[in-house]
Amino acid sequence: MQNSPLMSLRRKRTSEDGEIIFYRKGHSIEKLAVIVSRNLRKRFGRIQALRGVTFSVSKGSATALLGPNGAGKTTTLKILLGLLKPDSGEVEVFGMDPWRKGDKIRGIVGVLHEKPVYPQWASVRQLIRYAARLRGLGEMDEERAIKLSGLERYAGARISSLSRGYLQRLGIALAILGDPELLLLDEPTANLDPAARMEILNLISVLKEELDVTVLISSHIIPELEMVCDSAIFINEGLVLDQGSLDELARKHNSRAVVVIRTRNPRKLASDLIGRDYVKSVEVSSESVKVEVMPGELPTLESEISRLGGKYGIERVESAAGRLQDLYWKVIGVAR
């Protein structure tokens, strides 16, 4: 990926053009945190949307924001962008208060809302150009966003003529415009066909891994989140129930993880793995091996697989019953 267009166009932020100072309080969890929220509360009339939300998101992580409908995910994202004012509590994004310094935060944060509404009369290019100019970006950035989101053929089309899937792509194009340091994505793959979903998920992975973009994704499609996320925040009825890296959470909640390894030598691989003490069970079929590992031991299996890849002709590794799915039911299910 040396020649990735993302890499070549990446802006280096220096102290002269506003180096981002990350939040530091000496507290381990808050060190290098991009987002810090403490005891955040928000009420809409009679509904208490947030009842003391506390969490942090560390730099370079991809965090899943998980919870049922009405849990407070969208309200939290809107507060992080400075679109809503919290009733009480503290929130800092890149060390800034979103309500007071919202424009600065939105200049370095890309966002995709759950149900975005765009001016119907405008064309795709008009809208992207407007957003780019507000960020002080040029035509090259516009073109890159259009290209990466797969909107080249529809750049001149009116927004009113776009299907829901292409509207979602437009949202992605607007979110990745410029070089966001942080992506806030609310249901990013909603309304997309399977191929487009994979494209978007790959794009998120590229942004995260190659450009060190911090990602906070709210979604109901847990297997997809598992593909890109390395940590999670579980929220329900306006309260954060738990948060941390997937490994930490898996250990803490005794969560099961099952992976399917596609290989040319399933029997040999199975007999090799069955003797490991971190492997709970192994199931062999004609082309694959299904392995369940002890809670929190998935990284050990992953490193083992990469070591054994050549030896057993491993073609692909898929998550079967993901940790995240299991964790979701353990954390949210218990709370409910």
Add this chain to the structure above:
Amino acid sequence: MLGDLRKFAFRAKLHMEFILARHISLYAVVAFLAALLNAYIVIPSILDQIVTASMSGPPFGPVRPPTPFMGISLTLAHLIFSLVSVSIAASMAGELASTSLFHLSQPLRRSEYSVSWLLAIVWLPSLLMALSLFVPISAFDPRLVLRVSFQPIYLRLVEDILTFSMFCWAALTRRRGVVAFIGIFFILLLPYLSLVILGLISYVFLGGRNPPSLLLTVYEIIFPSTTSTLFLGSVGQLSLDPMRASVGTLIISVFAQLSYVLYFIRKFEVK
């Protein structure tokens, strides 16, 4: 500080261009038609005045009082650009209810966003109204501009700036219907309905005497142009000279606009 101000102006201009882009050609046509209409009414009237004056003195002599046609022209321009202002305010209400989530998710401050709408709702129609009156006359002959009395135009503009400022507040309800209702109420009903109420107060409670001067002063301050038009020839009955009343109108306009921007900055949330 200067850089911040420049950034503020750039973003507010960008947003204003974007929100007006959809209807800018319509507004241009409306302004052009209003200018033609004004030219058709005012220019012959001024020329007629010059011819009449030349019978008794040199042409392009001292400035004459406004012709009655100026009043018709002003009223037409007021109605046309009030409708323009209401339609822009209705667009704002629609945007606040829908696409404001997109706009305010961009690096755009709430102050920049609200000021750009303020400029579009209040100052653009007022500017177009003034231009539609002066441009055709000065295009015909710049010297004719001096024949026009500025006071009625100034009073009309001041009154409309206050009325249009109210439309900004109406837009904050996020309902187009409310904006349309308030627009019609402020343009067509309130100036005359208030007079009827003042008359009733005078007739029912004061036995036909003039209404309390405080009420009359408030009316004059809110509607300096309507007052000077309706009380033309009997300005002596007024408790304030319309030009002095207009100072109060300007102060209230500034307060209405500042409070709208401050409310937006401190309280407006995108739900």
